[in-house]
Structure formats: C-alpha cells, structure tokens
Amino acid sequence: MIDGTGMPETAVVIGGSSDIAAAVLKLLAPRRLRSVVLAGRSLENLVQVGNDLRGVGLQSVHCRHLDVAATASLAPFTAEAVGILGQVDLVLVAAGQLGTSVLEDLGAEDVSSLVATNFAGPAALVTEFAKYMVHQGYGRVVVLSSVAGVRTRKANFVYGSTKAGLDGFATGLSDALAGTGVTVNVVRPGFVSTKMTAGMKPAVFPVDAQAVARAIVRGLETGQQVTWVPPKLRYLFAVLRLLPSPLWRRLGG
Amino acid sequence: MNSGPRRLFAGWGRATWTSAHVAAPANQAELEHLVFEGLEGFGRFVPRGLGRAYGDAAQCAGGLVIDCRGLRSVIDVDHERAEVRASAGISFDELLEFIVPQGYFLPVTPGTRFVTLGGAIASDVHGKNHHVDGSLGAHLKRLCLVTPTGVLECGPQVRREEFEATCGGMGMTGVVVEATLRLLPIESSWVVVDTERASDLDACLSLLSADPAKYRYSVAWVDGLAQGKRLGRSVLTRANHASVAELPERWQRQPISYRAPRVVKVPFSPPFSFLNPATVSAFNEMWFRKAPRKRERRLEQFASFFYPLDGVGNWNLLYGPRGFTQYQFVVPFGAEQALEKVLEKLSTGRVASFLAVLKSFGPAGTGPLSFPTEGWTLALDIPLATPGLPQLLDELDLLVAGAGGRIYFSKDARMRPELVQAMYPRLAEWQAVQGRLDPTGLLVSDLALRLGLTRRESLRHPETSDK
Ligand SMILES: Cc1cc2nc3c(=O)[nH]c(=O)nc-3n(C[C@H](O)[C@H](O)[C@H](O)COP(=O)(O)OP(=O)(O)OC[C@H]3O[C@@H](n4cnc5c(N)ncnc54)[C@H](O)[C@@H]3O)c2cc1C
Ligand SMILES: NC(=O)c1ccc[n+]([C@@H]2O[C@H](COP(=O)([O-])OP(=O)(O)OC[C@H]3O[C@@H](n4cnc5c(N)ncnc54)[C@H](OP(=O)(O)O)[C@@H]3O)[C@@H](O)[C@H]2O)c1
Numbered sequence: 018m019i020d021g022t023g024m025p026e027t028a029v030v031i032g033g034s035s036d037i038a039a040a041v042l043k044l045l046a047p048r049r050l051r052s053v054v055l056a057g058r059s060l061e062n063l064v065q066v067g068n069d070l071r072g073v074g075l076q077s078v079h080c081r082h083l084d085v086a087a088t089a090s091l092a093p094f095t096a097e098a099v100g101i102l103g104q105v106d107l108v109l110v111a112a113g114q115l116g117t118s119v120l121e122d123l124g125a126e127d128v129s130s131l132v133a134t135n136f137a138g139p140a141a142l143v144t145e146f147a148k149y150m151v152h153q154g155y156g157r158v159v160v161l162s163s164v165a166g167v168r169t170r171k172a173n174f175v176y177g178s179t180k181a182g183l184d185g186f187a188t189g190l191s192d193a194l195a196g197t198g199v200t201v202n203v204v205r206p207g208f209v210s211t212k213m214t215a216g217m218k219p220a221v222f223p224v225d226a227q228a229v230a231r232a233i234v235r236g237l238e239t240g241q242q243v244t245w246v247p248p249k250l251r252y253l254f255a256v257l258r259l260l261p262s263p264l265w266r267r268l269g270g
Numbered sequence: 271m272n273s274g275p276r277r278l279f280a281g282w283g284r285a286t287w288t289s290a291h292v293a294a295p296a297n298q299a300e301l302e303h304l305v306f307e308g309l310e311g312f313g314r315f316v317p318r319g320l321g322r323a324y325g326d327a328a329q330c331a332g333g334l335v336i337d338c339r340g341l342r343s344v345i346d347v348d349h350e351r352a353e354v355r356a357s358a359g360i361s362f363d364e365l366l367e368f369i370v371p372q373g374y375f376l377p378v379t380p381g382t383r384f385v386t387l388g389g390a391i392a393s394d395v396h397g398k399n400h401h402v403d404g405s406l407g408a409h410l411k412r413l414c415l416v417t418p419t420g421v422l423e424c425g426p427q428v429r430r431e432e433f434e435a436t437c438g439g440m441g442m443t444g445v446v447v448e449a450t451l452r453l454l455p456i457e458s459s460w461v462v463v464d465t466e467r468a469s470d471l472d473a474c475l476s477l478l479s480a481d482p483a484k485y486r487y488s489v490a491w492v493d494g495l496a497q498g499k500r501l502g503r504s505v506l507t508r509a510n511h512a513s514v515a516e517l518p519e520r521w522q523r524q525p526i527s528y529r530a531p532r533v534v535k536v537p538f539s540p541p542f543s544f545l546n547p548a549t550v551s552a553f554n555e556m557w558f559r560k561a562p563r564k565r566e567r568r569l570e571q572f573a574s575f576f577y578p579l580d581g582v583g584n585w586n587l588l589y590g591p592r593g594f595t596q597y598q599f600v601v602p603f604g605a606e607q608a609l610e611k612v613l614e615k616l617s618t619g620r621v622a623s624f625l626a627v628l629k630s631f632g633p634a635g636t637g638p639l640s641f642p643t644e645g646w647t648l649a650l651d652i653p654l655a656t657p658g659l660p661q662l663l664d665e666l667d668l669l670v671a672g673a674g675g676r677i678y679f680s681k682d683a684r685m686r687p688e689l690v691q692a693m694y695p696r697l698a699e700w701q702a703v704q705g706r707l708d709p710t711g712l713l714v715s716d717l718a719l720r721l722g723l724t725r726r727e728s729l730r731h732p733e734t735s736d737k
Pocket of ligand 2: 031032033034035036037038056057058059060062083084085086110111112113114134161162163164205206207208209210211212213214
C-alpha cells in the first residue's frame with residue numbers, strides 16, 4: 018500500500034539502472050519501500066543497482082530484462098511484475114536515450130527507434146500498468162519527461178519531440194484517471210548531470226540526479242501532478258515558450 | 271473480476287484515496303447474503319461506518335466496502351438493567367437523541383458523536399473518562415458478528431476470545447451487526463466543568479495525576495507550538511455529570527433536555543491548507559490567553575463539552591487537498607521524558623498543530639489490539655503537506671516504541687509496519703483468532719494490508735532474477 022505520506026512499499030522501475038531512478042530508490046528504501054522490480058536492457062547494470070539498494074535496506078530486488086521499445090514484451094512484463102509484487106504501488110518510468118539530432122547522422126531507423134524507446138514503448142507500458150492499477154484501486158505513476166519537450170529545439174529535436182509526446186500522453190492519462198485512485202506525476206527536469214549527459218556542456222540551471230530524486234520524492238509526498246526541477250524552470254519556460262521563433266532558433270543551438 | 275461502479279474512499283484525514291466497490295445492505299439478512307454468497311470476485315472486503323477513522327482503516331482498495339449505515343435501528347432499551355440494544359450502523363448522534371431524554375448517557379464517547387456503534391467497537395474507543403471507566407469494550411454486554419465463517423454471538427462470557435479480538439480489532443474479525451451496551455444513568459443533561467491553566471508540561475501532568483477520581487472527565491488541551499519554558503502549556507478542563515441539585519432552581523424542573531445542535535458546513539475545500547504554523551500559533555496564543563486561569567463549577571451542555579468540534583460538519587476540508595493526519599500515542603506512566611521529548615520535537619519542528627489533547631489512561635481493556643493502555647496519551651492533528659513531517663513522525667514512533675508505548679491504529683496513516691509487533695505484543699494472539707474467523711483472508715482493510723495486521727502473502731515473494 019501507499020501510506021498517507023505518499024510512500025510506496027513496492028515499485029516497478031523502467032530503466033532501473035538510470036542514475037536518476039537509482040537516486041530515487043535510495044531515498045525511498047529507508048522510508049517504506051521493500052520490494053522492487055528493476056527493468057532495463059543491461060541486467061548487469063540492474064544487478065549492480067540492486068546490490069546498492071540492498072545495502073540501504075531494501076528487502077527484495079528482482080531484475081528483469083526489458084527492451085521498452087519491444088512492444089510485444091510489454092504486456093507479459095506487466096503481468097510478471099504484478100505477479101512478483103502482488104500490489105504495484107509505484108511505476109517509475111526512467112528509460113530514455115538522448116540519441117542524435119544531427120540531421121546528417123539521422124536515418125529513419127534512428128528516429129523510429131528513439132520514438133519507440135522514449136515515447137511509444139513507455140506510453141504503451143504505462144497504459145498496461147495504469148489499467149492494472151485502476152483494477153487494484155490505487156497506484157502512482159511517475160514519468161520522466163524533460164523540459165526538452167516543452168519547446169523542442171534544434172540541438173535535440175528528436176529527443177525533445179519524443180518527450181513532448183510522452184509528456185502529453187502522461188498529462189492526458191492523468192486526467193483520464195481522475196476518480197480512480199490512480200495518479201500520475203510528470204517530471205520535467207532541465208539539465209541533469211548523469212551518464213546520459215556525460216561529457217556534455219551543462220545548460221542553464223544544471224542539477225544532479227540527487228536533486229531530481231528529492232523533487233520526485235517530495236512530489237510523492239505532496240501528490241503533485243507536474244514537477245519541474247529546479248522549480249524555477251517552470252517560470253523560465255513560461256517565457257521561453259512565447260519567444261519568437263528566430264530568437265528561439267538562435268538560443269536553441 | 272467484478273465490474274460494478276466504484277467509489278473513492280479516504281479516512282477523515284483525506285490522506286490516502288483508494289477506489290472500491292460499495293454495497294449498502296439495508297438489514298442483517300441482506301448483509302448475511304452478501305458476506306456468505308455475494309463476495310465472489312471482490313477479493314477482499316471491509317466494513318465502514320461514518321469514516322471518522324483518520325487513516326485507511328475503513329477502506330479496501332479494489333475490493334468491497336460494506337457501508338453499515340443501513341443497519342441503524344435501536345432495538346430495545348432495558349430500563350431495569352440500563353442497557354440499550356442497537357444495530358451497529360447507528361451513530362452516537364442518533365443514539366444520544368434516543369437515550370438522553372430517557373435519562374442515560376453513553377458510558378464512553380469519543381470526541382465526535384458522528385461515529386457508528388460498530389466503528390466505535392472496532393476501535394474500542396476511549397473518552398475523557400478512560401482513567402475511571404476504561405474503553406468502550408468494558409461496557410459491552412454482547413455483540414452479534416457476521417464473519418466469513420458464520421454468524422456468532424459473543425460477549426465477555428460467551429466466546430470471549432472472539433469478543434475481545436473484535437474490540438479494537440479494526441473490523442477485521444467480521445461485521446458487527448448489533449450490540450448491547452450498558453448505559454450511564456444521568457440526572458441531568460449538564461456537566462459541571464472546572465477549567466484551569468497550566469504553565470508547562472510538569473504543571474499539567476501533576477494536575478492530571480492529583481486525585482484522578484475527583485473528575486469523571488478529564489483532559490488537557492496543550493499548545494503544541496509552545497517551546498522552551500512554555501513547552502506543554504495547557505488548559506485543563508475537567509468535569510462531572512451535574513446532579514439535579516447542582517442546577518439552578520429554574521432548570522431543576524426539566525433537568526434533561528437534549529437537542530442535537532445544528533451543524534454548519536465548510537462550503538468547499540481550499541486549494542491549500544489554511545492551517546500553517548503562522549495561523550495556528552496565532553490561534554493557540556489567543557486561545558491560551560482567553561482561557562481563564564482558573565474557573566470552577568461552570569455548567570455546560572453535552573454538545574459543547576464532549577463534542578466541541580462537531581459544530582462544523584466537515585472541518586477536515588480546511589486542511590486542503592493534501593489532508594492531514596492525527597498523531598496519537600500512549601506511553602506508560604514513568605515515561606514522561608518520552609512524552610516531553612515528543613512534544614519538544616513537534617514544537618521545534620514547527621509542525622502546525624491545533625491544540626493537542628493530553629490525558630491519562632487507566633488500566634488497559636481486554637482486547638489484544640485495543641489501543642488504550644495505562645499511561646499518558648497525546649493526540650495532535652498535523653497537515654500532511656508539512657515538509658520533513660514523515661521523517662519526523664518516524665523518529666517519534668521510535669521514541670514511543672522505545673518507551674513501551676504505541677500508536678492508535680484508528681488515527682494512523684503512516685506508521686512503520688515493522689513496529690506493530692513491538693507496540694502490540696499480543697498481535698499473534700489476535701491473529702490466531704482472526705485467522706479462525708476469516709481463514710481465507712477476505713477481511714483486509716488498506717490499513718491491515720499496509721501494516722501487515724492480517725496475513726500478507728503478496729509481499730513475501732522470494733527474490734528471483736532472470737540472469
Ligand atoms: C473529531 C474526531 C474525534 C475523535 N475522538 C476520538 C476519541 O476521543 N477517542 C477515540 O477512541 N477515537 C476518537 N476518534 C476516532 C473514532 O472514534 C474512531 O475512528 C471510530 O472508529 C470511528 O467510527 P466510524 O463509524 O466513523 O468508523 P469508520 O471510520 O468508518 O471505521 C473505523 C473502523 O471500524 C471498522 N468498522 C466500522 N463499522 C464496523 C462494523 N459495523 N463492524 C465491524 N467493524 C466496523 C472499520 O472497518 C474500521 O476499521 C475521533 C475521530 C474524529 C474524527
Ligand atoms: N539527464 C538529463 O539531463 C535528463 C533531463 C531530463 C530528463 N531526463 C530523463 O530522465 C530519465 C532518466 O535519465 P538519466 O539521466 O538517469 O539517464 P541514464 O542514467 O542514462 O538512464 C537511462 C536508462 O534508460 C535505460 N534504457 C535505455 N534504453 C532502454 C530501452 N530500450 N529499454 C529499457 N531501458 C532502456 C538505460 O538502461 P539500459 O541501457 O541498460 O537499457 C538507463 O538505465 C530519462 O527518461 C531521461 O530522458 C534526463
């Protein structure tokens with residue numbers, strides 16, 4: 018069950034070896050979390066995260082191979098995770114890839130694979146879990162979106178557009194779930210220094226994975242529907258969204 | 271899977287919302303039919319009264335909530351024995367309207383009259399008179415219980431184990447459909463109240479300890495935000511039922527008059543909590559200064575003395591969308607230091623709390639899961655949006671458990687399941703009886719699931735990895 022302070026006992030994490038996800042789990046483990054299913058493509062990385070989590074008190078960690086872009090595997094995976102945990106309190110969707118947005122390097126395959134990994138797959142998977150949670154009578158879904166999807170820019174428009182898609186899907190789903198006891202939190206971080214952004218030049222207001230994790234946990238406590246990290250990005254983007262395109266183009270390099 | 275309409279449920283604190291199917295049997299026959307033949311596909315079920323438990327005790331995510339308010343008749347008042355037999359869905363409000371004009375009061379009442387008899391039994395509620403009269407269970411003569419394994423009658427003499435497991439059993443032993451309760455004969459519908467200020471915790475505790483039998487009703491309202499030298503400053507209100515002779519002459523001809531007062535409503539839930547450290551500490555300050563240093567023998571009506579909060583129907587909405595919790599614990603006499611420490615941590619943590627309620631409990635009742643045990647109990651309402659609150663309460667739990675105390679399930683929304691065993695050492699004994707009455711595990715509230723009160727297969731899966 019989720020307790021009155023929003024803390025889950027069980028969780029399924031898609032992209033279980035994500036730096037952000039691992040930081041979230043580290044905060045949840047000493048609270049009420051006892052069992053998790055970690056999913057991703059590299060079992061080795063998942064097992065490593067799992068070992069760290071046992072060190073901070075998690076009772077049981079189940080690692081499962083999952084390529085979120087492989088649509089056919091999503092329903093069976095959901096059923097398996099439900100079978101393992103019994104009750105699914107939290108689903109955290111942290112799988113994602115930056116890919117490339119340099120036109121010369123982009124092929125049709127690259128674009129559709131990124132759409133599948135960042136948008137189509139996660140959306141389909143969240144649908145499966147949301148349906149189960151409605152049946153279960155409660156549940157919390159946390160989806161990692163990004164400010165990159167708030168207004169797409171030329172430097173990462175492929176990634177940004179997949180996040181825009183996922184963000185729209187999740188906020189719409191959140192409304193569709195009103196009255197069911199299932200709630201969705203869309204998280205929009207700015208630049209986060211993790212393995213995804215390793216070697217890149219930080220954008221404005223950079224944060225680390227721990228800061229995002231703290232914001233996510235606070236979002237669980239308060240029942241927030243949208244979380245910006247850091248919070249001031251919300252106001253920055255209210256303005257950036259309105260910039261004339263030529264100006265945005267120059268800024269968005 | 272059952273696919274009827276569902277409703278969202280939460281407790282009085284509006285903290286955890288879960289959806290479930292609802293059934294509202296109109297009588298015992300319908301209820302029996304439901305429990306014995308109609309549960310197919312619901313998985314689990316839980317009885318619900320008026321939803322005054324603060325946390326998740328009367329809800330059942332994905333299962334079936336049985337609304338017991340359909341069962342609400344008074345069956346019989348026995349004047350010879352001063353007893354009432356009533357259906358369990360009746361509220362204390364309705365019972366009072368019936369029994370007070372006949373010269374009786376409830377032997378035990380919680381701080382609100384909007385609870386059902388069944389809900390009060392399931393929580394084994396205590397009142398301001400616990401130090402002399404014990405909890406509700408001590409005044410019950412007989413119960414009728416519909417369990418998944420059948421209908422049974424029980425009481426302190428007949429099927430004692432089932433009876434005791436039901437008092438404080440949080441609805442997990444079955445649905446109470448009827449109860450016989452011993453009443454308190456009264457001469458008037460007035461209480462004589464003495465009010466006194468205490469400047470700090472020590473003063474408060476010594477006033478509460480001195481001559482405990484002098485007052486039947488005794489409670490201290492503590493300013494939860496006062497710190498340092500003023501920690502625990504409080505106003506004690508203590509009272510006894512007024513005899514006819516104690517009333518002014520013009521009232522003596524009609525010493526009993528009872529009309530349930532009108533209840534006003536909060537029109538909507540504000541988008542944030544009105545109750546924050548600034549507003550609450552201003553209120554508490556005003557309230558403390560307003561209280562008389564010492565005032566004796568003031569006559570008060572039942573409603574204002576026993577149910578001061580009931581004047582506003584849904585005041586719980588004032589805490590905003592995130593809701594609130596009540597932290598109530600008891601520590602044994604002798605553990606005053608733990609009590610002081612808890613108050614200190616709450617006040618320095620600036621956890622906005624309206625008046626906290628402090629009182630002393632007499633000896634424990636017989637229910638293995640019944641909350642009241644001899645000692646000091648403190649209860650305070652806290653908005654859940656308070657940053658850092660969950661960790662603070664976790665710390666307090668450890669203090670309480672370490673001092674040999676416990677948390678009240680009816681108020682809880684967040685305690686750590688690992689502490690249940692330490693706080694309720696008779697848990698296994700209760701589980702054995704519960705397991706007999708409900709061998710297939712149909713009765714599981716969200717509270718029971720969260721705290722592992724009943725069995726808990728679902729989370730015991732061994733680790734696996736497909737590496
Ligand atoms: C303002 C306020 C003041 C309070 N003051 C006190 C106090 O001073 N002392 C005190 O002890 N408590 C106090 N309480 C708590 C309250 O008395 C208990 O939570 C009580 O159980 C609520 O009764 P209910 O009918 O609303 O039950 P619900 O909240 O609907 O249910 C509570 C529990 O009872 C079970 N239950 C309900 N009906 C039945 C039934 N027919 N058969 C079996 N189980 C059933 C439910 O499954 C659940 O576990 C207070 C609560 C409020 C809101
Ligand atoms: N870092 C940032 O600046 C930033 C900013 C805003 C939003 N975000 C979002 O936050 C989330 C977490 O990012 P992060 O920074 O923690 O990055 P990260 O450490 O690189 O984590 C991404 C995770 O996704 C998994 N993954 C990638 N492709 C997958 C697939 N096809 N199927 C299943 N899992 C897959 C990866 O594991 P495997 O490779 O083993 O599968 C990895 O664990 C992502 O959704 C990201 O878009 C990040």
